[in-house]
Structures are given as C-alpha cells and as structure tokens.
Amino acid sequence: MIQSMTGYGKHVIQLPTKKITVEIKSLNSKSLDLNARVPSSYREKELQIRNILSKSLTRGKIDFNLFIEMTGEATNSKVNEVVVKEYISQLKNVVNGDETELLKMAIRMPDSLKTEREEIDDNEFAEILIAVKEALKEINTYRSDEGAVLKQDFLERVATIESLLKEVLTIDASRIDNVKERLRTAVSELKEKVDENRFEQELIYYLEKYDITEEKVRLENHLNYFREAINSNDSNGKKLAFITQEIGREINTIGSKSNFAPMQQLVVQMKDELEKIKEQALNVL
Structure with a gap:
C-alpha cells in the first residue's frame, strides 16, 4: 500500500512536574532530510531519537520537535546569592535606595541566575520515547x-x-x-x-x-x-x-x-x- 510523504503527528505526556510534547511534520523529499530540535539537556540522546525516526519514516523532509515545559515547582535555575549580594553592595556605593529596589536591580544583572544542568532521568526519557513512538504512529496513519x-x-x-x-x-x-x-x-x-x-x-x-x-x-x-x-x-x-x-x-x-x-x-x-x-x-x- 502506498504512503504519502506528507504527514503530521503529535503526542503529549503530562508528568508530575513537566509537560512533554513531541511533534513530527513531514513533506516530500528525494531522500531522508531529518531536522531535529531537542532541548540541550537531551542533546546526548538526539542520535538515538534520530535512529528511531529514520527507521520508521525512511524518506521525506522531516521536522522533529521535542518540547519540555515545567509545570511544577521544580526548576533548575537558582539564584546566585554571592553575585547578587556583590551587585547590591556595589549599587549601594552608587545610590542610596531601598533594599528591595536594589534587589530588583541586582537580580536583572548578568550571572544573577545560574542554571544547573540536570542529569537525564531514565524514567523521564522512557516517557519521551513513548511519546515519540505514539507520534510516529499518528504520522504514519496520516501518511497511509x-x-x-x-x-x-x-x-x-x-x-x-x-x-x-x-x-x-x-x-x-x-x-x-x-x-x-x-x-x-x-x-x-x-x-x-x-x-x-x-x-x-x-x-x-x-x-x-x-x-x-x-x-x-x-x-x-x-x-x-x-x-x-x-x-x-x-x-x-x-x-x-x-x-x-x-x-x-x-x-x-x-x-x-x-x-x-x-x-x-x-x-x-x-x-x-x-x-x-x-x-x-x-x-x-
């Protein structure tokens, strides 16, 4: 049975603190042209995801997007207390002001927030793979x-x-x-x-x-x-x-x-x- 190279698939999984969205679009192409966009924290898993996509879709211009949205209280961004305090100290030398106002200014300065790289959670990645496979089912149904x-x-x-x-x-x-x-x-x-x-x-x-x-x-x-x-x-x-x-x-x-x-x-x-x-x-x- 023939399949079109045009297709669309999407799957969403809600975890306790994150919302995972996988989106796949495809158009016609002479060969497999795969463009994958994944968060930097999952960059090391990109090749594995690409292999799964290429085996299932084989041909076409493929756009793959993985979105991870924080929905809970957990965050990997932290206030860099040492830097913020130093900024406040310097600002006091420049202008007399309320501590709260100085803090508002300091927190917007460079390096006031630091992002701690999370280690990949195996359970979370397993859920991502489930979302990828479900999106592939959807796009292949669309193609059929x-x-x-x-x-x-x-x-x-x-x-x-x-x-x-x-x-x-x-x-x-x-x-x-x-x-x-x-x-x-x-x-x-x-x-x-x-x-x-x-x-x-x-x-x-x-x-x-x-x-x-x-x-x-x-x-x-x-x-x-x-x-x-x-x-x-x-x-x-x-x-x-x-x-x-x-x-x-x-x-x-x-x-x-x-x-x-x-x-x-x-x-x-x-x-x-x-x-x-x-x-x-x-x-x-």
Missing part, C-alpha cells in the same frame, strides 16, 4: 490515509489513459485510410506516371513506420505494472516515477507516429493525465 487518496486518484487517471488508448485504436483504421488518401492525392498532383506495384510497396513501407501496435502493447503493460506497484505491500515512489517515465515514452511515440489530428488530440489528453500522475507520484514514499 493520504496514500489511499493518492491511490484512488492514480487508478482513476490510469483508467482514463486506458480509455483514451481505446479511442486511439478505434480511430486507427480511419487514420491509416486518411494517410493513404493523402499520399495518393500527393502522387496524383505530380501528374507523373507511377508504377502501381512500386507505389504499393512504398506505401506499405511508409505505413509500417506509422504502425503503433508495439507502442499500444507496451503502454498497456506499463499501465498494468503501475497498478501492480500501487497495490503491492511496499510503498515505492521511485518505482512509480520510473514507470511513469516509460508510460510517457510510449505516449510520446504514439503522438509522433499519429500524423492525424483527431489522434493527436487524444494523445494530448493522455499526456495531461500522465503529468498529473507524475506530480502526485513525487509525494509518494
């Missing part, structure tokens, strides 16, 4: 749902190309008659005596160059292969892109051989449907 929409669109457009191909084959006989008539008219306008047998041989050779039987067979095979690819268990956008190139090659050849306006109009419609498939295929995982 988007993939189902893409699949339906692909099937409808492939069916349209097949229908147009049938119309091409329906008018193929009249196209050949039209080409023959144009050639005979062109020869008759030369007002020269022509060996009829030689003319028939040249006509057969000429018409063989306009035969589209091989292109028709190959195009049908490519369309069937495209269906098999989107119904397989794997989601391989690169394979679909390759098949669309082959489909385009056969449609272009039919167009170059058609030499008949009604058929060329049908070919233009086939190309239009194929371009829409190519655009959407870029978003397939």
